[in-house]
Every structure is written in structure tokens, then in C-alpha cells.
């Protein structure tokens with residue numbers, strides 16, 4: 263038998279183990295898909311809705327209602343939001359304002375005098391006030407001395423879904439490394455299987471290579487599923503090279519496999535390893551910019567955030583996929599991820615408990 | 618080929634336990650000859666698994682000399698691993714692999730070995746070769762463990778409690794596998810709690826207690842060493858005053874007497890003299906017999922007499938015993 267046989271058999275065995283577990287397949291492929299579709303639809307760009315306001319039934323309220331009605335039915339495209347009116351007594355509308363059911367109460371004292379009641383700390387109140395005021399003033403003949411034009415930005419590449427897909431690829435790579443390597447090894451240790459392997463002449467190197475090799479193999483469908491969804495389902499552009507996307511993700515996967523190995527190096531029960539995995543994953547879920555930009559966090563913690571492997575992986579993926587960056591432009595993510603891979607593997611192999 | 622498969626001299630293993638250090642192996646000596654089936658017997662915690670795992674190169678001794686197949690773990694690890702087969706006391710094989718896949722995987726680690734189909738046939742698992750490990754019964758999983766131990770066609774096989782939890786039929790099947798190996802000159806070292814298994818299977822056994830070998834020899838040897846050939850077991854109708862087993866120790870041809878759960882057991886040389894003497898004694902002391910049976914001495918009796926608390930104090934070795942006794946009375 264050739265000396266490649268153990269590696270090949272171990273590798274096949276890892277692949278089989280994965281593909282025979284429907285639950286795991288769901289968490290790795292199904293869950294991110296559901297997340298992408300759900301969030302993609304939820305944040306789909308759509309026109310601003312009608313703004314609800316309250317109108318007190320007194321004074322010249324009929325004129326105001328008519329003006330707003332005319333505005334709402336104005337034909338042709340208009341970026342000014344439409345207004346929906348709820349009318350009532352002074353008391354009733356005030357109550358609705360206090361309880362937050364309406365953002366704005368309009369009191370039409372006379373055709374030339376209108377009073378707005380609202381809480382200026384509520385953004386939607388301010389928006390409503392300005393919208394209504396602009397309609398009333400314009401209807402009364404206010405000129406717009408500055409000519410403005412509006413350009414609509416709804417281009418593929420700048421929408422939330424485009425932002426999200428690289429984030430989900432990164433998240434999957436992290437989960438795969440930590441669970442696929444960390445949990446797997448600790449389960450082997452708990453079941454004494456690691457010890458059983460050690461009782462054979464199996465080369466240890468082959469054992470680890472098979473695990474890492476299987477991880478990298480799973481990346482291909484991982485990336486393919488999410489990129490296809492983004493590209494074909496949501497017209498997300500892929501501006502950079504696909505090869506570079508895969509290469510970057512491979513280095514990211516190695517970094518997470520290294521962290522998984524480090525977590526599994528000494529843990530001898532599943533509680534310890536799940537605690538450690540969560541400890542590692544949580545900060546990255548929060549800070550690494552999967553769902554919203556990592557740059558929103560305060561400057562003080564930016565060095566920490568930028569050092570996290572997931573931050574770098576996702577930012578690199580976004581640069582290549584959305585901005586068409588080449589290898590030289592993503593040298594920071596490549597370097598940080600390489601350092602993570604090398605350091606974690608070296609330390610993990612040093613302290614690894616083989617029984 | 619060395620004519621001794623295993624050599625162990627003054628083996629010590631100390632664990633850092635939670636409540637102070639534990640001396641799991643405490644000066645153990647052992648020699649197993651090539652072609653032998655050797656049994657390690659001992660109560661729970663005696664140090665059997667620790668000893669075996671040191672021999673398997675899975676655990677390191679605190680001190681002592683260990684030679685396996687004439688080699689040492691420090692210098693010839695890979696060569697020894699190619700030539701031994703192992704079952705651990707418990708192993709959980711991955712659920713979603715088939716029996717054949719597991720055996721094939723382990724086969725790939727050895728330079729030479731047996732065909733997976735052949736091995737599965739030997740442990741009577743060929744009908745399950747396409748089944749997932751998770752669908753096997755406990756006994757079938759244990760046979761799979763043995764199949765995996767055999768797939769490298771080892772010269773020396775270590776089996777740690779291979780038949781615990783097996784039904785009688787599977788046990789016999791496994792005994793046949795081991796006998797067949799012995800027939801081909803292979804060496805087996807097994808640990809077990811089943812005395813009948815050791816008696817039938819092993820050429821020699823070592824009884825281990827508290828990390829030391831306290832008796833060594835062929836099962837027949839150990840049985841004769843106990844002195845008598847027969848055991849007389851009896852129970853007495855409940856009486857008011859408690860009865861000490863010692864009371865029966867001086868009856869004709871009685872070698873030793875011990876209390877059992879609901880009666881007494883006497884090791885006797887000649888039942889035809891001992892039983893009448895016993896009946897006379899009971900008549901004199903006005904007690905009524907509730908039950909009386911006799912049987913041949915078994916390894917079980919040897920085990921109980923060597924490791925049981927009762928005999929340890931008085932009979933283990935006469936000088937020691939008397940010292941302990943005196944201390945006890947002070």
C-alpha cells in the first residue's frame with residue numbers, strides 16, 4: 263500500500279462524516295442562505311412610506327386637508343413623501359402625540375397661521391414637520407430659489423445585500439474552522455478515538471492534514487452557494503477575480519482552522535470546547551462587520567477590531583468582490599490572516615494533547 | 618523474534634489525583650512469552666488499564682522498565698505500533714461511518730495486514746459491513762473494535778475487557794477468535810473481570826491488586842495453590858448468637874473458611890470427611906442446616922481469597938497477617 267493511503271482514507275472519512283449529517287449541512291449551507299434571503303428582502307430598498315400626521319378639527323383645518331390631498335394626488339414622479347391625515351379633537355390628537363401614535367399634530371389657526379406640535383427629539387417628528395411645512399409653504403406660493411436635482415442610488419454593489427453576502431461567507435468560514443476542527447477533535451478525544459488512532463502507526467501529520475484538507479474542500483461549495491445566491495438572486499456584482507476570492511477565503515479558513523486546533527489542543531470535554539468556541543466567536547459576530555460596518559465602533563477599539571481575523575477576511579472579501587481589488591490592494595487582510603494561521607498552528611501543535 | 622513478547626520490571630505510575638497522588642501501578646513485574654494468551658485479573662481500580670496502556674505506548678510510566686516485542690517505546694515507537702493491535706476499554710467510533718469503512722481506514726495505517734472482509738468474517742460482522750457504526754449494538758461495536766485491532770495482523774494483541782457487556786454467544790465467538798490467534802503463535806494480553814473467561818482462555822494469569830501482581834501462574838496452578846480442590850457452601854437457619862466463620866476452620870480437611878452473603882464457604886481437601894464433620898459440629902451446637910452444596914474450586918475462589926478483605930488480613934502471608942491481627946486487637 264502506498265504511503266499516501268492513510269492520508270487519502272482519513273480525508274475521505276472526514277468528507278463522508280460531513281455529508282452524512284443533514285443537520286450539519288443545514289447549518290452550514292441552509293442557514294446562511296435563509297439569513298441572506300431574509301435580510302436581503304427586509305432591507306430591500308423601497309420608497310419612503312406615507313407619513314402619518316394628526317390634524318385638529320378646528321379653525322381652517324379643511325383648507326389644510328385639501329392642500330395635502332392635492333399634494334398626494336399630484337401626478338408624476340415626486341420624491342416628496344405623501345402624507346396621511348388622521349383628524350380629531352384637540353384633546354384626542356394631543357393624546358395620540360403623547361402616546362407616540364402620531365409624530366405630529368397640526369393646528370390650523372387661520373389660512374395664514376399654522377401651529378405644529380411635536381417632540382423635536384423624535385427624528386420622524388422632525389421629518390413630518392418639515393414635509394408638511396414644505397407642502398403648505400409651496401402651496402401658498404413660496405418659491406424655491408435654489409434649483410435642486412435628485413439622483414437615485416440603487417445600484418448593485420452598494421445595497422445592503424451586497425454588503426451582507428461577503429459577511430456571510432466570512433461567517434461561514436469562521437464557523438467551519440471552529441466547529442469543523444475544534445469540535446471534531448474534542449469529540450474524538452472524548453470518545454477515546456484520538457487515543458485509538460495513536461495506538462496505530464498512523465502518521466499524526468496525515469490526521470491533521472486530512473482535517474484541514476476537508477475544511478478547505480468544503481469552502482468551495484460554501485463560497486459557491488453564497489456567491490451564486492448574491493449574483494443570480496440579487497444581481498450582486500463580482501468585480502474582482504474569483505480566484506482571488508477563493509485564495510483569500512482559503513487563507514481565512516486556515517486561520518480559523520488554526521484557532522479551532524488551538525481551542526481543541528487540550529480541551530477534554532465538549533463543554534469546555536463549546537465555551538471556548540463561543541468566547542472566540544462572539545466578539546467577531548459583534549465587531550467584525552458581518553451585518554453592519556465595523557467602522558461604526560469607536561476609534562479606541564478599532565485596533566482590536568482590525569486585528570480580528572474575521573474583520574480582515576470580510577473586509578478583504580468586500581474589497582475584491584464589490585470594489586474589484588487586486589492582490590496588492592488586499593495586502594493588509596492577507597498579511598493579518600497569514601500571521602493568524604502561522605501563529606495558531608505553531609502554538610497549537612506545540613501544546614496539542616494527542617490522547 | 619524474541620521469545621518473550623512483554624517484559625515489565627518494577628513499573629510505577631503515579632497520577633496527580635484530585636485528593637493527593639494515586640499510585641495506580643506500584644512496582645509491577647510481568648513477563649509474557651511469545652504465543653501465550655496472558656490474562657490480567659483484578660478488581661476495579663487495580664491498575665490494569667494503566668499497565669496495559671503503558672505497554673501500548675499510550676501512557677508513560679513514572680519509572681520502570683518496559684519492553685514490548687523486544688523493543689523499547691523510546692526508540693522504536695513506529696516499529697512496535699506496526700506489530701501490535703489494540704482495543705481500548707472503551708472507544709466511540711464515529712457514528713456515520715460504515716463498519717467496512719472503519720476497518721479499511723485502519724487497514725491503511727499498516728504496511729501489511731488483512732483484508733477488511735476477512736477480518737469482519739472472523740468476528741462474525743460480515744453481515745453488518747455496510748451498516749453505520751451508530752446502528753450497531755453494544756456487543757457488535759465491541760466486535761468491531763476487535764476487528765480493527767486485528768486488521769494490521771498483529772503479533773501481539775492487547776484486549777482491555779473485550780467481552781464486558783457481551784452476550785454469551787458473542788463472548789464465545791470472541792474466545793474462538795483469540796484461540797485461533799494463539800494457534801497461529803500470536804500473543805494476546807487481555808484484562809477481564811470474568812474468571813471463567815480467564816480460566817478457559819489464558820495459559821497464564823496474573824492477579825493484580827493495588828498496582829502489584831499478587832499471584833501469577835496458570836489457572837490450574839493458582840487453583841491448586843489454594844490448597845483444596847472443593848468448595849462446600851452452606852447456610853444455617855437463623856440463630857440468636859452471631860456465628861464466626863473461624864468456627865469451621867478446624868474441621869477435618871478444611872483449609873479455609875469465609876463468610877458469604879447468606880452463609881459460609883469452606884475450601885476443603887476431602888468433602889467426604891469434611892461434610893460429616895460439619896454435620897456433627899452443627900448437631901452438637903444445635904443448629905439446623907438450611908442449604909448445602911459442593912462444587913469444584915474455580916479461579917473465582919482464588920480471586921476472592923486473594924483480593925477479598927477477609928482473607929487478606931489473616932491468610933495473605935502468615936507473618937504479615939499475624940502482625941495485622943495484633944494491631945487490630947490493640
Ligand SMILES: Nc1ncnc2c1ncn2[C@@H]1O[C@H](COP(=O)(O)OP(=O)(O)OP(=O)(O)O)[C@@H](O)[C@H]1O
Nearest residue numbers: 632633634639641660661662663664665666667668
Ligand atoms: N488519568 C488519571 N488521573 C488520575 N487517576 C487515575 C487516572 N487514570 C486512572 N487513575 C486511577 O488509577 C487507578 C487505576 O486505574 P485503572 O484504570 O488502571 O484501573 P483498572 O484496573 O483498569 O480498573 P477497571 O477494572 O475498573 O477498568 C484508579 O484508582 C484510578 O482512579
Ligand SMILES: [Mg+2]
Nearest residue numbers: 665666667706
Ligand atoms: Mg480498566
